[in-house]
Amino acid sequence: MLERDNKSSDFLHIGNKLLNWYGKNARDLPFRQTKDPYKIWICEIVFQQTRISQGLNHYNNFIKRFPDVKTLADAEENEVLLYWKGLGYYSRAINIHKASQQIMNDYHGVFPADYEEILKLKGVGKYTAAAVSSICFGGRMPAVDGNFYRVLSRIFADDFDISSSRAFSYFSQLAGLVMPENVGDFNQAMMDLGSEICKPKNPLCGECPVNDDCLAFSLDKTSDYPVKTKKVKAQDLALKYYFVHRNGQFLIRQRKDDFIWKKLFEFPDTISEDMELFIRNVKTITHKLTHKNLTIEISNVEMDSEAVWDRFIAQNHYLITDFEDSHDKSFPKPLENYIQNALKD
DNA sequence: AACTCGGGGCG
DNA sequence: CGCCCAGAGTT
Structure with a gap:
């Protein structure tokens, strides 16, 4: 594990490089044109454990049929499930529907802006609450997901086990070291970097904006990270x-x-x-x-x-x-x- | 803290 | 065929 005896070191320049890279290389995705918390929320749920290419049609169809919270809350659960057909993890559809009714009943149909309130919605965990609050409301929580685990573990050549239940809080702290002012764009930059450059296999380190700062790259050991010990067998x-x-x-x-x-x-x-x-x-x-x-x-x-x-x-x-x-x-x-x-x- | 929940794509 | 993907709920 990386000894951070140099805690005073400034890792902020890494986050700023990522922001700069994101400004030129952000993927053109339908939910990138809006800060409507409803749409950002839906896209975060759709793309949990789901690749963009796999869920894009589902997202577009879902938004077209349920363009706002009230439309979703007024719908039948079975129709929501129909729009989730083939996506998997179907509790997401059930929870998304319940959460829309939570917003109608508890927040008068206005999407809550506070991280702690967003977190109360069914099916919304720490990752999604951080993503929505940072992208839509200027919240300052890192949206720590699989991309964060991979990118940060490589940059710091950190062998902290990502299958540990403490991984989320550990990498949240690590993210805090590199996180710039614009947290919303930073979170999305990490997602795009993890998807396009810092891929699980065969990462494109030559095109990476922070390869100078990446310890795993300098050691030629990117394939050693992240470390994941627990394997689930079918x-x-x-x-x-x-x-x-x-x-x-x-x-x-x-x-x-x-x-x-x-x-x-x-x-x-x-x-x-x-x-x-x-x-x-x-x-x-x-x-x-x-x-x-x-x-x-x-x-x-x-x-x-x-x-x-x-x-x-x-x-x-x-x-x-x-x-x-x-x-x-x-x-x-x-x-x-x-x-x-x-x-x- | 460990277990469970889909489906698809890739090496 | 194993691994991973814009994770969360339950026990």
């Missing part, structure tokens, strides 16, 4: 579904919010004995999530008997949806793909 999970369809309709239900795919729609996981006669084929899908290896077995049940269909629906709490209308519901990615294929047949 666990196996087997799911079983029945795709029960008849006359262009099929059965679905909504998941709970206590496991994966919170409040998304899925197929029945059981059928009655008299239904088993109508199983046409069984398909096994493997699907890889970050923390889970899924094996999904889906039995295709072509329900020829109206009586069996009606009886099963009456005895269970399944919803019916048309093939054509199923795009109005948010399904997990593998089930979405399955429905798309079923439509072709």
Whole structure:
């Protein structure tokens, strides 16, 4: 670890170089044209653990449909989930909707300007509160995210374990050493540098505005940083579904919010004995999530008997949806793909 | 302090 | 195939 016995040293010039670089090289992104805290908040949530290229369409569609807090607060939760379809981490959509109602009820529809108040919103943690307050309201908190971990650990050749629960406060202090007056632009500069230059692999150090100040670069050890000891291994999970369809309709239900795919729609996981006669084929899908290896077995049940269909629906709490209308519901990615294929047949 | 939560892209 | 991405909530 870097011995900061030279605490009196001035690292501010690093932050100022980053600001200067950002002034010429900032990415042209839709949420860079505004300081509307609503839009900045939404973009911060959308891009949590999500690359810009992956979430850009979702962000634009979301803002187009929900342009302000009130529109979002007045919407149905299921429609908010629909606009989150395919993005993952679906509690973000549920929390974003709840938070919009918090703003309506607790702040009279006016987005709170204070860091501590922003932090009270559902789904808003220390990173997002710092980002919104600094970008929109001149707040002075560093928005410490994965980019901060990577950039700062390399500049100082600091081997502090970023998987430690103390990493956030540790790198917040480190950020304080280089942070200039304009914290909002500094936070965004760190994000762009981490994304475009100081990348996880094969960083473009030759183009880096602070390569003169980077200890890891001078030691030719950028690949040693950041240090992350804790690795999470994916666990196996087997799911079983029945795709029960008849006359262009099929059965679905909504998941709970206590496991994966919170409040998304899925197929029945059981059928009655008299239904088993109508199983046409069984398909096994493997699907890889970050923390889970899924094996999904889906039995295709072509329900020829109206009586069996009606009886099963009456005895269970399944919803019916048309093939054509199923795009109005948010399904997990593998089930979405399955429905798309079923439509072709 | 450790665990959990998606999906996509890249080397 | 492992790692990472504009992290936060729960236990």
